[in-house]
Amino acid sequence: MGISEIRDAMESAIVARGCFIVGIKISNDNEIVLTIESERGTVTLDDCVELSRVFEEKFSRDTEDYGLTVTSAGLDQPFTVLKQYLKAVGTMVEVQMKGGRKLAAMLAGADEEGVTLKYTVRESVAGKKKKEDVEHVETVPYGELNAVRPYIEF
Numbered sequence: 001m002g003i004s005e006i007r008d009a010m011e012s013a014i015v016a017r018g019c020f021i022v023g024i025k026i027s028n029d030n031e032i033v034l035t036i037e038s039e040r041g042t043v044t045l046d047d048c049v050e051l052s053r054v055f056e057e058k059f060s061r062d063t064e065d066y067g068l069t070v071t072s073a074g075l076d077q078p079f080t081v082l083k084q085y086l087k088a089v090g091t092m093v094e095v096q097m098k099g100g101r102k103l104a105a106m107l108a109g110a111d112e113e114g115v116t117l118k119y120t121v122r123e124s125v126a127g128k129k130k131k132e133d134v135e136h137v138e139t140v141p142y143g144e145l146n147a148v149r150p151y152i153e154f
Helices: 003-016 045-058 082-088
Strands: 019-026 031-038 067-072 092-097 102-110 114-123 132-141 145-150
Touching: 003 019, 003 031, 003 045, 031 045, 031 082, 045 067, 082 102, 114 145
Parallel strands: 031 067
Antiparallel strands: 019 031, 092 102, 092 145, 102 114, 114 132
16 A cells, blocks of 8 residues: 555545644555644544544455554644645744744745745844844745744743
């Protein structure tokens, strides 16, 4: 079984649970990790259990010897698909850009080309002695990003 076969077989059950596929990984020894995320809210244990059951109905262990893990995308994991970016629009994200630049910003938008970030930086302003907060809105292509993940504040 391959990734596209799994995606095709599971897509309708995943959508019916109000979720979408973030990733499918298959190891050399047929250990399958199906990572999902909820369209709204969070993935529940019931979502994972039900999708495991559906998977096992569609792919017989008599035909294929496999191990299966159905999991949610972790809060500390970078976004990998456009739907994750779109779901996060309007929230704070942690951004790591190529070249080492890091920042916390509000994700103002996302599309197939890249993301729009809104953030404030204290900087010198012409004609003023003290630094002031200056708001920036910057559109960054995906090719310039190393990782974008939810911003977790403690």
